[in-house]
Amino acid sequence: MVNLKRALLFLTVILFAANPFTSVAAEEAHGDGPKSQAEEINAHIKHHLEDDHYFTLYKQGEEYVGFPLPVILIDNGLKVFSSGKFKENDGLTEVDGQFYKYYHGKIYKTDAAGTITYDAEHHPTNAKPLDFSITKNVTGLMLAALLLFLGFISLAKTYKKGSNNLPKGIGRVLEPLVLYVRDEMAVPNIGHRYKEFMPYLLSVFFLIFLLNLLGLTPIGFNVTGNISVTLCLALFTFLITNFKANKDYWKHIFWMPGVPVPFKFVLAPIEVLGMFTKPFSLMLRLFANITAGHSVVMGLIAIVYLFQQQLTVGGSIGVSMLLTLILFFLELLVAFLQAFIFTMLSSLFIGMAVEEHAHH
């Protein structure tokens, strides 16, 4: 019991030391914050959900503490510099005689004074350079790729030695998952042509699963909760489905067999729309699930600050930790489930496109 108490105290200290909301409480104590507490928390959640050129680990006062990531711009040639340069001089920096300003997460070309012009809806009208920067999300993707590479190389090595070898280490975890993807998703949905699509399905499954799990660590990745990432993944499914499709698939879209002729004209536009709504829903589902999960976790942590008056400090920490813990278990399930659903539906769509129909 004493040990448990000590562990809880330790956890609480860690939670506070590494907590991005610590500054909220500090600011309230001073009482001169321009924003209300709820607004501040909203800003924190929004900042976490968005991609960034700067890798934030925690916030100290008004200062985000972390490390800068490289900015890569293509604008009259390649320009590479550290995003730490944006920290000084209010987001304005000069590279090879051209001024760039960092404004609300985007990089704009400006004059020497850093002027930003706005249109009627208060959107900046400045020209933007092509941004190929290694942002926080790209770092997350690279880390995931590296981890997957290391894991699967070790698995592949054991098979090279002979088929009777048992995988060692991380391979013991990966092998059942690979078999699960093959036997539960690829084979039942695609049929005997499943081997062609296994590389894609396995890549997509493990990438999404690992990125979802990385998103639950305190490092603060939100890669699969970025709509550009899920758009790209869904686009791959769309392209594979349509490029690998056989004659029957197109026939079922444009000239549905087995229905009267007038209905064929009605069904064709619906089926064409269906071609696009399927990957669209893939994209939206993954993005929305992960974004919602991250927002709710951060919102529950914010209970510590929002209910201090009503529940006292200890009570609010207890309630927040309990709820966050429960939600984390749910999020672990969601991390797997979303990877499963994405792969499952991808294989289902591919299966629908390549299956050989009996003649009607």
Add this chain to the structure above:
Amino acid sequence: MVIPNLVGAGLIVIGAGIGLGKIGGSAMEAIARQPEAAGKIQTAMIIIGALVEGLAFGALILGA
């Protein structure tokens, strides 16, 4: 009359809840009838659940 966003969110959640409840309930009944088909029923259940969920999340995000 303007319906506030949060009322819309509540309606979406009610709709998704009814949908998921029906799917889950029928799947339970089906598994009770034919326990040997539990695996297949579960897969179909999760897929349809994901479709309902995707719709609900889509509405929530577009509404917010």
